[in-house]
Amino acid sequence: MIEEELRATFARHEPETPAAGPIRDKINRAFVRRKRRRAAARAAGVATAVLVAAAVVPVALAERRPAAPVATSLSGTPAPVRPGALNILVLGADTVLVAHVPADRRQLYLIGLSSSLAHGGPAVSRRTVSQTTGLAIDATAVVDASALARITDAVGGVEVCLAKAFTSGGNGRRYRAGCQDLKGSDAVRMRGADERDRQRYFAALAAKLASARAMTDPREMQAMLALAGRSGVTVDGSTAELLAAARALHSAVVVGISAPDPALGGGLAAATRADNLAEWVAANPSSVLER
Amino acid sequence: MIRGPDPVVSAEVAVTYQEFADTQLPGLLRYAVMLTGDPHTAEDLVQDTMVRVQLNWRRVSGSESPDGYVRRVLTNRFIDLRRGSWWRRVLLLADADPTRAAPRDHAQDSVDRDQIWTLLATLPRRQRAALVLRYYEDLPDAEIADILGCAVGTVRSSISRALATLRADLVEASR
Numbered sequence: 001m002i003e004e005e006l007r008a009t010f011a012r013h014e015p016e017t018p019a020a021g022p023i024r025d026k027i028n029r030a031f032v033r034r035k036r037r038r039a040a041a042r043a044a045g046v047a048t049a050v051l052v053a054a055a056v057v058p059v060a061l062a063e064r065r066p067a068a069p070v071a072t073s074l075s076g077t078p079a080p081v082r083p084g085a086l087n088i089l090v091l092g093a094d095t096v097l098v099a100h101v102p103a104d105r106r107q108l109y110l111i112g113l114s115s116s117l118a119h120g121g122p123a124v125s126r127r128t129v130s131q132t133t134g135l136a137i138d139a140t141a142v143v144d145a146s147a148l149a150r151i152t153d154a155v156g157g158v159e160v161c162l163a164k165a166f167t168s169g170g171n172g173r174r175y176r177a178g179c180q181d182l183k184g185s186d187a188v189r190m191r192g193a194d195e196r197d198r199q200r201y202f203a204a205l206a207a208k209l210a211s212a213r214a215m216t217d218p219r220e221m222q223a224m225l226a227l228a229g230r231s232g233v234t235v236d237g238s239t240a241e242l243l244a245a246a247r248a249l250h251s252a253v254v255v256g257i258s259a260p261d262p263a264l265g266g267g268l269a270a271a272t273r274a275d276n277l278a279e280w281v282a283a284n285p286s287s288v289l290e291r
Numbered sequence: 292m293i294r295g296p297d298p299v300v301s302a303e304v305a306v307t308y309q310e311f312a313d314t315q316l317p318g319l320l321r322y323a324v325m326l327t328g329d330p331h332t333a334e335d336l337v338q339d340t341m342v343r344v345q346l347n348w349r350r351v352s353g354s355e356s357p358d359g360y361v362r363r364v365l366t367n368r369f370i371d372l373r374r375g376s377w378w379r380r381v382l383l384l385a386d387a388d389p390t391r392a393a394p395r396d397h398a399q400d401s402v403d404r405d406q407i408w409t410l411l412a413t414l415p416r417r418q419r420a421a422l423v424l425r426y427y428e429d430l431p432d433a434e435i436a437d438i439l440g441c442a443v444g445t446v447r448s449s450i451s452r453a454l455a456t457l458r459a460d461l462v463e464a465s466r
Binding site: 003 | 312316317320321324325328330333334337338341342345346405407408411422423426427454457458461
């Protein structure tokens with residue numbers, strides 16, 4: 001009987017099974033490495049999350065019935081994951097960013113725009129940005145300064161390396177050039193700072209979040225997002241679509257870009273529209289926002 | 292006092308990853324050896340699976356049967372080549388070395404003894420998994436179907452197809 005021979009064959013090869021002990025250690029080491037990498041990548045995603053795409057997460061979570069098991073509600077609703085790229089306009093703390101989410105979701109590009117584009121309410125800003133840059137904006141997220149400040153303080157402040165000294169038009173504080181630790185309220189009141197310096201704050205916050213141990217724990221992460229609060233973050237656009245994008249972004253690499261001019265010249269606008277930023281970044285390294 | 296089952300308490304007594312690994316790892320390794328036919332590949336497969344399991348431990352431990360969940364993950368990773376880079380590496384290495392000695396170079400005695408083992412490697416992975424689950428793990432067809440993510444009828448037909456292939460090959464080889 002072939003069945004019996006099969007059983008005998010399996011039994012005969014059983015002794016080839018490697019010992020569990022050493023493999024267990026290997027698994028644990030691999031796990032720690034992976035978790036560290038993933039935490040860094042994810043936290044960068046979360047930073048932007050907080051700042052950008054997943055700014056919608058608290059909103060989406062609040063919309064979901066708390067009693068419903070997560071798995072069911074996530075898989076139960078067919079998420080309209082748009083295959084194409086997404087452009088999300090982020091307005092917050094004197095900073096205007098376009099978060100460009102490529103179709104492959106492997107990177108997240110934060111394109112720092114001139115804050116001069118933010119005039120009036122979100123709708124007006126959206127139209128202005130869209131007209132100036134020629135980009136179709138899929139959603140607008142408004143992150144208010146106090147939400148950003150709370151998040152910044154939650155990670156113990158950030159170290160920002162300012163290129164230029166300035167006196168804030170917000171709190172009258174003098175900010176010196178060079179690297180310094182800033183608490184939330186100081187970080188978000190850098191009115192009058194060099195555009196790139198303000199964008200550097202976002203980069204620094206992302207970095208700080210990446211190194212925060214809290215970021216390895218999903219529960220802490222939720223708490224962090226909750227800090228942003230519903231009132232601190234408002235989003236228009238399709239929540240489901242953004243949430244799907246945000247979830248896909250958890251392992252994305254975050255690339256900060258400082259736009260050379262408001263109209264995203266030098267091919268930046270075209271590259272963004274064509275969802276081809278990787279090439280543009282490679283050709284324009286000086287526009288990549290270093291921390 | 293009548294004490295019924297306490298669902299709240301039992302739901303909270305979740306097994307930790309370390310406990311799970313203590314009890315399940317040896318069995319998973321044995322299972323992986325039977326699936327892959329090779330201790331090194333089995334080790335890679337288990338390691339790869341368990342790292343994932345540990346990363347998603349909350350979801351795994353919250354599932355109805357963590358044990359079944361992990362077996363499902365491992366089986367799927369075995370069946371689905373495209374997902375795992377480690378596997379592609381293994382295949383590429385194997386492809387790049389056409390001069391590798393075939394098992395038939397062993398002593399005739401061990402060739403006979405291991406004919407089935409060798410033939411197992413020629414089966415489609417899904418069929419091999421079904422055979423291992425039934426004749427090594429001794430699982431009922433319903434559980435096999437659950438692990439393979441298919442209907443019970445499909446399990447039965449793929450097992451009978453696999454057995455037919457093995458039988459035909461054995462006859463062929465004995466000529």
